[in-house]
Amino acid sequence: MYLPWSYIHSFECNACGICCSHFSVPLRPNEALEISRKLGRYYVEIRKDRLFLRKESRSCPFLLSSHLCYLQMLGMKPRACKLWPFYIFKNPEYGRREEAAFSSKLGTFYIYVDPRCPGIAIGRPTEKLMSAIEEAVEIWLGLRREQVLTTSSLKALARMGHESMPKIAQIEDSWLLSSIGPQIPEIGELRNQSHRGALYRLE
Ligand code: SF4
Ligand code: SF4
Numbered sequence: 001m002y003l004p005w006s007y008i009h010s011f012e013c014n015a016c017g018i019c020c021s022h023f024s025v026p027l028r029p030n031e032a033l034e035i036s037r038k039l040g041r042y043y044v045e046i047r048k049d050r051l052f053l054r055k056e057s058r059s060c061p062f063l064l065s066s067h068l069c070y071l072q073m074l075g076m077k078p079r080a081c082k083l084w085p086f087y088i089f090k091n092p093e094y095g096r097r098e099e100a101a102f103s104s105k106l107g108t109f110y111i112y113v114d115p116r117c118p119g120i121a122i123g124r125p126t127e128k129l130m131s132a133i134e135e136a137v138e139i140w141l142g143l144r145r146e147q148v149l150t151t152s153s154l155k156a157l158a159r160m161g162h163e164s165m166p167k168i169a170q171i172e173d174s175w176l177l178s179s180i181g182p183q184i185p186e187i188g189e190l191r192n193q194s195h196r197g198a199l200y201r202l203e
Contacts, residue, residue, distance in 0.1 A: 002087060002112035004099035009123030011085070011132055015152035016118055019084050020063040025053040031078050038076070053078065072151075079139065082147055085117035086133065088140045104134050106141065 027035070032044045032051040043061065045054045053060060062070040071077045087093075092100050092110040100110040111133055113120060132149035139150070 001115075002094050003115055003122075004094075004096045005086070005102055005111040005113055005129075005133055006099045006125060007122060008113050008125060008129060009121040010126050010129050011113075011117070011119050011121075011150075013117075013119045013150075013152040015067040017063055017067050019081070019117060020060040020069070021058065022116075023084075024055065025060065025078055026080050027051040027053060027078055031076070034076055035071075038074075067152075072147075075145070082139050082150060083136055085114040085120060086136045086150070087112045087114070088137060102133055102137070104137060106134075106137055106143075109137055109140075111136075 027044065029051065035053070036044050043054050045052050053062075055061070064070055069077055069081065071081075089110045089112075094100070094110075094112050097110070100112055102109050102111045115122070128149065135144070135147070135149050138144040139147070
């Protein structure tokens with residue numbers, strides 16, 4: 001069951017990787033096309049006329065052992081992954097209209113949260129949560145690509161034992177993709193290596 005955003009106190013992604021292991025990732029056609037073209041058709045599957053990222057051994061093949069997302073490093077992280085655990089609609093699709101309504105300078109949206117994310121705490125919403133939701137709305141509308149509050153922080157990654165992480169924003173920047181051009185390494189080579197190793201190979 002999804003909860004209206006106003007039931008949520010805070011969200012901090014702790015990089016646990018649960019969302020990358022337990023759920024299917026729906027793709028938009030342009031995302032499926034880009035992943036197929038740059039990484040291989042294998043990584044996109046069609047189920048009942050819908051496009052999904054193919055999972056391997058019940059996990060996303062792009063989840064690195066450092067708990068970072070290889071697609072994020074390439075500037076190709078799907079929108080569904082960027083928005084999790086938030087679900088954004090123009091109408092109150094899951095009910096509780098008043099509690100789900102979120103108004104910002106961009107308009108009124110109806111926002112629900114999946115409480116299965118361990119980074120979610122229930123309670124009175126904080127300012128930081130509202131800023132994270134504003135960021136999610138901008139991503140949903142296609143007004144921004146960079147994630148700051150809706151992804152794991154360096155502190156969270158360090159707590160998980162992944163010290164010396166470069167800035168997520170640096171990884172997200174498209175300079176990485178443009179600098180490696182068509183020579184994107186095989187994901188199979190990368191996913192069991194540390195993030196530092198992966199970056200080393202990409203450079
Ligand atoms: S979004 Fe939630 S489930 Fe996904 S890695 Fe972060 S804390 Fe874990
Ligand atoms: S694409 Fe990245 S964020 Fe999405 S499920 Fe895979 S590893 Fe996780």
